[in-house]
Structure formats: structure tokens, C-alpha cells
Amino acid sequence: MDLWFTEKQTKHFGITAKVKKTHHTEQTAFQQLDMIETEEWGNMLVLDGMVMTTQKDEFVYHEMVAHVPLYTHPNPKHVLVVGGGDGGVIREVLKHKSVEKATLVEIDGKVIEYSKQYLPKIAGDLDDPRVEVKVDDGFMHIANSEEEYDVIMVDSTEPVGPAVNLFSRGFYDGIAKALKADGIFVAQTDNPWFKADLIKQVYQDVKEIFPVTRLYTANIPTYPSGLWTFTMGSKEHDPLKVKQDRFDPIETKYYTSDLHFAAFALPKFVKDLTE
Amino acid sequence: MDLWFTEKQTKHFGITAKVKKTHHTEQTAFQQLDMIETEEWGNMLVLDGMVMTTQKDEFVYHEMVAHVPLYTHPNPKHVLVVGGGDGGVIREVLKHKSVEKATLVEIDGKVIEYSKQYLPKIAGDLDDPRVEVKVDDGFMHIANSEEEYDVIMVDSTEPVGPAVNLFSRGFYDGIAKALKADGIFVAQTDNPWFKADLIKQVYQDVKEIFPVTRLYTANIPTYPSGLWTFTMGSKEHDPLKVKQDRFDPIETKYYTSDLHFAAFALPKFVKDLTE
Structure with missing residues (x-):
């Protein structure tokens, strides 16, 4: 399956990254937490759908x-x-x-x-x-x-x-x-x-x-x-x-x-x- | 129809922009030329699938x-x-x-x-x-x-x-x-x-x-x-x-x-x- 994560950074614009694997996904007491592995950026922490940090940058x-x-x-x-x-x-x-x-x-x-x-x-x-x-x-x-x-x-x-x-x-x-x-x-x-x-x-x-x-x-x-x-x-x-x-x-x-x-x-x- | 233009900037990463209208699309003698109107960036010139310039930036x-x-x-x-x-x-x-x-x-x-x-x-x-x-x-x-x-x-x-x-x-x-x-x-x-x-x-x-x-x-x-x-x-x-x-x-x-x-x-x- 060709899986892509897309963050809508505005209502009409965003970035999209190919996903190798979802390591973890959870609704915590405060926010939606996703830890995914992307091809371009390595592991990526995503909170409420927004990229927080990636291994590469x-x-x-x-x-x-x-x-x-x-x-x-x-x-x-x-x-x-x-x-x-x-x-x-x-x-x-x-x-x-x-x-x-x-x-x-x-x-x-x-x-x-x-x-x-x-x-x-x-x-x-x-x-x-x-x-x-x-x-x-x-x-x-x-x-x-x-x-x-x-x-x-x-x-x-x-x-x-x-x-x-x-x-x-x-x-x-x-x-x-x-x-x-x-x-x-x-x-x-x-x-x-x-x-x-x-x-x-x-x-x-x-x-x-x-x-x-x-x-x-x-x-x-x-x-x-x-x-x-x-x-x-x-x-x-x-x-x-x-x-x-x-x-x-x-x-x-x-x-x-x-x-x-x-x-x-x-x-x-x-x-x-x-x- | 919800139309989005996506430029793969690398094999595994790209940007995506909501399209209002395609003004013009043509294979010229040298390259594929697309002039589209996007919600976020206004009119956008795209050559061979790559954003060249937009009204906003x-x-x-x-x-x-x-x-x-x-x-x-x-x-x-x-x-x-x-x-x-x-x-x-x-x-x-x-x-x-x-x-x-x-x-x-x-x-x-x-x-x-x-x-x-x-x-x-x-x-x-x-x-x-x-x-x-x-x-x-x-x-x-x-x-x-x-x-x-x-x-x-x-x-x-x-x-x-x-x-x-x-x-x-x-x-x-x-x-x-x-x-x-x-x-x-x-x-x-x-x-x-x-x-x-x-x-x-x-x-x-x-x-x-x-x-x-x-x-x-x-x-x-x-x-x-x-x-x-x-x-x-x-x-x-x-x-x-x-x-x-x-x-x-x-x-x-x-x-x-x-x-x-x-x-x-x-x-x-x-x-x-x-x-």
C-alpha cells in the first residue's frame, strides 16, 4: 500500500510525506499523538496532525x-x-x-x-x-x-x-x-x-x-x-x-x-x- | 470537485495546493507548461510539474x-x-x-x-x-x-x-x-x-x-x-x-x-x- 501523510498547514496548502510505518498512534489526555516513520525525514512526531519534529531536520x-x-x-x-x-x-x-x-x-x-x-x-x-x-x-x-x-x-x-x-x-x-x-x-x-x-x-x-x-x-x-x-x-x-x-x-x-x-x-x- | 495539485519535490516528499481553476495547460516545444489558480498562492506557473512562481511569494x-x-x-x-x-x-x-x-x-x-x-x-x-x-x-x-x-x-x-x-x-x-x-x-x-x-x-x-x-x-x-x-x-x-x-x-x-x-x-x- 502506498501510504502518504499529509499535513494541511493552511486550509488550502500542505506537505505530504511517504510513510514507511506507523510506530504508534494514540489519543492522549491532551492531544492526538502519532509516531510515524517516513522515507524522507525518518521518524516523525506528529501532534494533532502537525509535524513536531523529524530525525532529519x-x-x-x-x-x-x-x-x-x-x-x-x-x-x-x-x-x-x-x-x-x-x-x-x-x-x-x-x-x-x-x-x-x-x-x-x-x-x-x-x-x-x-x-x-x-x-x-x-x-x-x-x-x-x-x-x-x-x-x-x-x-x-x-x-x-x-x-x-x-x-x-x-x-x-x-x-x-x-x-x-x-x-x-x-x-x-x-x-x-x-x-x-x-x-x-x-x-x-x-x-x-x-x-x-x-x-x-x-x-x-x-x-x-x-x-x-x-x-x-x-x-x-x-x-x-x-x-x-x-x-x-x-x-x-x-x-x-x-x-x-x-x-x-x-x-x-x-x-x-x-x-x-x-x-x-x-x-x-x-x-x-x-x- | 476538490482538486489538489501535488508537486513531488523528492521521490518521497512534496507540497500540495488546492486548485481553483486551470487557466492553461500545454506541452510546449520544451516542457510541460501549466498555469493554474490556487487558493493559497494565487496564480501559479508550473513547468514540468515544478512550481516556478506564484503571485503570493x-x-x-x-x-x-x-x-x-x-x-x-x-x-x-x-x-x-x-x-x-x-x-x-x-x-x-x-x-x-x-x-x-x-x-x-x-x-x-x-x-x-x-x-x-x-x-x-x-x-x-x-x-x-x-x-x-x-x-x-x-x-x-x-x-x-x-x-x-x-x-x-x-x-x-x-x-x-x-x-x-x-x-x-x-x-x-x-x-x-x-x-x-x-x-x-x-x-x-x-x-x-x-x-x-x-x-x-x-x-x-x-x-x-x-x-x-x-x-x-x-x-x-x-x-x-x-x-x-x-x-x-x-x-x-x-x-x-x-x-x-x-x-x-x-x-x-x-x-x-x-x-x-x-x-x-x-x-x-x-x-x-x-x-
Whole structure:
């Protein structure tokens, strides 16, 4: 049987990938979870019909969420990842020697379970002694934290299902409170081709709270439009003013110190969303 | 009827777009030409089953082919576009006041004809008095030109069908001969996710001929992987050394002077293809 998985990324456009095998399919307490093996991208985690990560292109998203804020901070010790149950962001966080503790708060334990089983190169570092894994509501975890973290990364699904309140003004207020006095946060904020209004709104919300607000992009071929945005809010440190000697070498496949700065040079129509 | 156009960008992966209407379909002397209207992208030109351009995202490709070399050259007067029968690159070229003449050499007159009819905002400037349109073989046109052009842009299809020899070493030798002593050329060179070997080979070929060889990228959502590369060969001028006062303002939706430089900051796995 010739089996293809199609994600409608908009009502009228999508991607389609040939499927070798369905490893697991389950309606969890929070969302529809599918772990499939595709010919082009290897194993692929799909939540509510949307591609979350694949073996072949996962490095882009995970590196760009983690390294941009971690190099912007001069000495990140305690890091929080909200969502990110596949473990990819945690893996990148642990490449930074200054990090003493990385906390993961994922609402859906099944995402962790099946990522460990079918995406071991992504999720493998969740068992590192520096990592604390909590299966809990990220919104509530943030609300109950105070001046605790150097860097917070929001690795959520798109703003449907369990992630809706992770795109709210109240959540960003909570993040500001949960960060230390010179803390930094970054959130994935979808794509400018189909979700321009969302990017605009999040940017304005974050700008009202954080002295330094910046948008940057990365190419993720299995995400809608291939052009993904990340919104950063920082209490003090500016990602555009990182000194060259801050970039102690780590192994990457996408991120470079040149790209750290270049990622903030936005296409005109994206820049317009921040003005 | 619920009609969807699917382009298999690789054997096992593709994009799919809902079709409102088929305007025109024809096997020309050179390729299969389809002009369709899609819900998401507006009118779309498809050659041999591959998306060439769409009303919604065409500006990215056309701006990034044209403005990067034209701002790199201090005073471009005579410009050649090989391929590009839809007219989008010509439209962008004409935004530069220094340009006195822009020659388009497109092998397939039908592409010009149907672009004028169904993509008037892209092809409209083909009737500008500064433009000379030749329906001819780009390879032969280059072979017969000597020290004629300041800038040459190769806006070809992917290296199948009529465009195969536009990716050959002999073609780049011809381009070097067709350019003036400080001339610059740029060619679209596909994507690094599925065509890494092609990019590597073209880069090496160009590097053997031109003192300055550079690779840059742009996000084009309807092209495979969304991450497109362009290879530039220059006899003298370096795109990374353009002075700020060279950027006389033009109206764009993607290109900015910041992005001019940032586009050359490559993801690590793409940078590796140039080494």
C-alpha cells in the first residue's frame, strides 16, 4: 500500500510525506499523538496532525531555540524548557558548560515516553543528571516560579489545543517574574506567511514587558512555509551585542556565531510585523 | 470537485495546493507548461510539474536574484537575464536607475506569453523600452557574447529538461567571457536539503573561474525545503564589502540592505558544502 501523510498547514496548502510505518498512534489526555516513520525525514512526531519534529531536520529548531538565548546570556546556570517533551532543546542546552540545571516541564508524559522510544538521538539526554523532568502544566509552573531562571525557552505546539495559553499576555508576565534580574526568554512564534497576526501580537505583548525584544528566524523544511520565527524577550542582555569571545565552541549543524547575528536580519515583510 | 495539485519535490516528499481553476495547460516545444489558480498562492506557473512562481511569494526569488548582484556592482548598466520568462527578475532589475538596458533570453516563448496573460504584475515590465526580449537558447547566447554585460542572472528551472546545460562548467566559462572586466553573475542553485551535491559541484566550478565566489540563501515557501540557494561569481566586487551609501532606496518586500549581508551567513551544514 502506498501510504502518504499529509499535513494541511493552511486550509488550502500542505506537505505530504511517504510513510514507511506507523510506530504508534494514540489519543492522549491532551492531544492526538502519532509516531510515524517516513522515507524522507525518518521518524516523525506528529501532534494533532502537525509535524513536531523529524530525525532529519530536528537540529535546526532545537539549535536555534537553545543557542541564541544561551550565548546571549553571559553565564546561564539554570534553564527552563516549557514543552519540548521530545528532549531536543534539552540536548542542545546541555552543550553549554555553564548550565548546572535544566528543568523540562512538559504537560503530556506520552510525548516524553514515545520520544525516548522512537527518537532516542533527540530524547536521549533527558536522563542526564543535570536534567529535571516534570510532567506538569507549563503555564502553572511559570505562575508559581519567582526569580528562578536565567533562561526560559518555550518549545510549544502551535497555538491550538494545550498550547493556547502559552501565547497569552498573562503567560509572558509570568515568565518575566520567573526570570532572574538579567533573564532571557525565547518562544517559537510560528511563521510569517500564514500567521503574521500572531507574530505581530506576541511581539507587541513581549515588547510591553521586556526592555529588549527581538525576532529571529530559521529555515525548518517540515514546518509551514519553511520560515520559522522565534521571539526573544530579555531584561538586560542584547543578542545583537554578544562579543565574539563569548562563543565558546560547541558542535552544531545549523547554528554558527555568524548566523547568531544574521538570524535577526529580517525580510522586509517580516520586519514590518515588528513596527 | 476538490482538486489538489501535488508537486513531488523528492521521490518521497512534496507540497500540495488546492486548485481553483486551470487557466492553461500545454506541452510546449520544451516542457510541460501549466498555469493554474490556487487558493493559497494565487496564480501559479508550473513547468514540468515544478512550481516556478506564484503571485503570493514571487517577490522573494525575484528580489534576491536581482538586488544582491546589482547592489554589489557599483554601476550596473547592461544586465542579462537567462531564463526568467515570467519577467519577475526584469521587473526588479528595472528598479535600479543605473540600468540602461536589460536583455532577457528565454528559450520558451510560451512562458513569456502566458506569464503576460496570467501574471501581469510579474511580467508587465517586459514591455519597458529598456528591455530587449529574445526567444533564444541561453547557452548559445552566452557562448556568442563577449565582454558585454555588467551583471548576468541565471533564472533557470532546476537542472532537468531544457536547463541541464545551464548547470555545466562550460556555461560558467562562457559567462565569464560574456561579462565585462568587473562583471558579476548569479545563478539559482536549488536547495541544500535535497540537492547538496549540486550546490557543492556548482560552487567548485564557479570558484575555479571567478576570484570572488559566494553562496547566499532566501526563504521561498513554494520551493523544495523552503531554503533556496544562489551562487555568485564575481570578477572583482565582493558582495560582503558593499558600502552603506551604495544602497539607494528601492521598494522591496523581502530584500533589505541588512539582509544583503545576512543572506551570506550560511547554516553550518550549508557552509560545509562550500569547503
